[in-house]
Amino acid sequence: MDWDKLRIFHAVADAGSLTHAGDVLHLSQSAVSRQIRALEESLNTTLFHRHARGLILTEQGELLFDATAAMNKRLDAAAARIRDSEEEVFGELRVTTAIGFGTLWLAPRLTKLYEKYPDLNIDLMLEERVLDLPMREADVAIRMKEPSQADLIRKRLMSVRMRLYASRKYLDQHGEPASISDLAKHRLICQNVNSEQVGAGASFVTSLLANDVTKMLYVNNYYGVLQAVRNDLGIGVLPNYLKQDFPDLVRVFEDVESSEVPVYLAYPEELRQSKRIAAFRDFVQEEIISHRKQLRDKENQ
Numbered sequence: 001m002d003w004d005k006l007r008i009f010h011a012v013a014d015a016g017s018l019t020h021a022g023d024v025l026h027l028s029q030s031a032v033s034r035q036i037r038a039l040e041e042s043l044n045t046t047l048f049h050r051h052a053r054g055l056i057l058t059e060q061g062e063l064l065f066d067a068t069a070a071m072n073k074r075l076d077a078a079a080a081r082i083r084d085s086e087e088e089v090f091g092e093l094r095v096t097t098a099i100g101f102g103t104l105w106l107a108p109r110l111t112k113l114y115e116k117y118p119d120l121n122i123d124l125m126l127e128e129r130v131l132d133l134p135m136r137e138a139d140v141a142i143r144m145k146e147p148s149q150a151d152l153i154r155k156r157l158m159s160v161r162m163r164l165y166a167s168r169k170y171l172d173q174h175g176e177p178a179s180i181s182d183l184a185k186h187r188l189i190c191q192n193v194n195s196e197q198v199g200a201g202a203s204f205v206t207s208l209l210a211n212d213v214t215k216m217l218y219v220n221n222y223y224g225v226l227q228a229v230r231n232d233l234g235i236g237v238l239p240n241y242l243k244q245d246f247p248d249l250v251r252v253f254e255d256v257e258s259s260e261v262p263v264y265l266a267y268p269e270e271l272r273q274s275k276r277i278a279a280f281r282d283f284v285q286e287e288i289i290s291h292r293k294q295l296r297d298k299e300n301q
Contacts, residue, residue, distance in 0.1 A: 005039040008032055009047065010068040013061065016054045089279040090119035097142040100222030101263075102126040105241055106142070106284075113283045120276060128196040133268050140267040140277055142284070144198045147266040154266040155281070158288050160239045162204045162258035165249040170232040177235075180211055180256060187215040187234030195220050204258035205237055244294055 012021040012032060022032045040047050047061035057065055097106060102124060110122060131137035134151050141147070147154050177183055188209075193202045195218075215234070219225045222238055226246065229236035235252050239261075243249055265284060271277050 001042065002039070005035050005042075006064075006068055006071075008035045009039055009064065010072060012036060012048070012055065013057055013065045013068075016056075018055070088119070089117040089275050091276060092121045092123055093140065093276040093280055094123040094125060094138045095140050095142070095280065096125040096127070096131045096138040098128055098144055099126045100239065101142060101144070101241075103221070103223045104226065104245070108245070109287050112287070113280070116283070117279055120279065122280075133266060136268070139271060139274070140265065140280060143264050143266065144261050146262060146264050149266075151269045152266045153269055153272060154264050157263045157265050157284065158241075158292075160241055160261040160263055162201045162237050162261070163240050164208075164235050164252040164256060165229055165238050165242075166235045166252050167230055167232045167248065168250050170229075170234065171250060171252075173232070177252060180208075180253065183208060183235070184212040184214065186213075187217060188213045189217045189219065189225050189228045189234045189236035191220060191222075191225070191237070192218045198261050200258045200261045201237070208237070241291070244291060 011024050012018060015021040018029045018032045022029045045060045046058050048055040049058060103126060125138060133141055134149055190205045191197050193205050217228055217233060225236045225238055265281060267277050
């Protein structure tokens with residue numbers, strides 16, 4: 001049904017008169033009458049009984065008026081919330097990021113975001129596949145490389161490097177490798193170089209395998225690698241942002257690491273004014289600043 005005709009019908013039913021409805025809508029009586037006749041023809045029914053004292057709704061007209069009244073209430077409520085949203089953050093926000101970053105860094109920090117914005121609902125989509133933001137597969141993304149899609153607002157958040165970590169128990173039992181060639185005596189835990197991951201991580205693993213490593217455990221995400229390392233299975237390739245939240249990790253080889261991996265936050269240009277996006281962006285930036293500060297404080301102790 002035509003929304004404009006429904007709007008005019010509701011005004012006529014509410015006023016009980018074509019003339020009064022026309023005054024409210026700033027339309028002539030004849031224009032209002034034409035729209036009502038067209039609506040009745042499209043529905044193949046009569047919506048009003050015409051009387052000298054005005055218009056009375058038919059049974060079918062009553063049904064339609066109940067529907068338009070409910071629609072008007074919902075539209076008024078939506079308009080009020082839109083006006084109020086200049087100071088409020090609410091509704092669903094679809095966030096996509098890599099499995100490792102989303103599971104190990106982002107999800108554990110969302111408590112703070114919910115405490116500040118209890119009416120915000122996050123749909124966290126964790127996968128290595130890059131979702132199409134301009135096609136609205138997600139509202140905002142945190143990616144381990146600069147987005148290449150057009151019409152995106154992007155902000156570099158931080159840099160990550162892949163490093164080697166083990167548990168203290170594992171190193172006590174198997175000995176700490178003195179040189180990179182000693183990796184041949186240990187089990188390496190990492191993602192397969194053919195799995196979907198950042199190029200820097202795959203290149204780093206390839207360089208490590210050149211040291212005659214024969215004992216392997218492949219896991220297709222960093223959460224699994226972390227669990228294996230913390231359960232004393234070997235030396236794992238993990239992103240350096242984990243060291244703050246998992247201080248039991250022991251770094252192996254202080255001078256061995258991957259090339260820099262840039263981390264970007266991106267969202268469609270059309271969502272520039274979104275309060276939900278702004279709240280999430282500011283929250284992530286504040287957490288990263290806090291993360292860096294805590295790392296510096298530990299280094300200076």
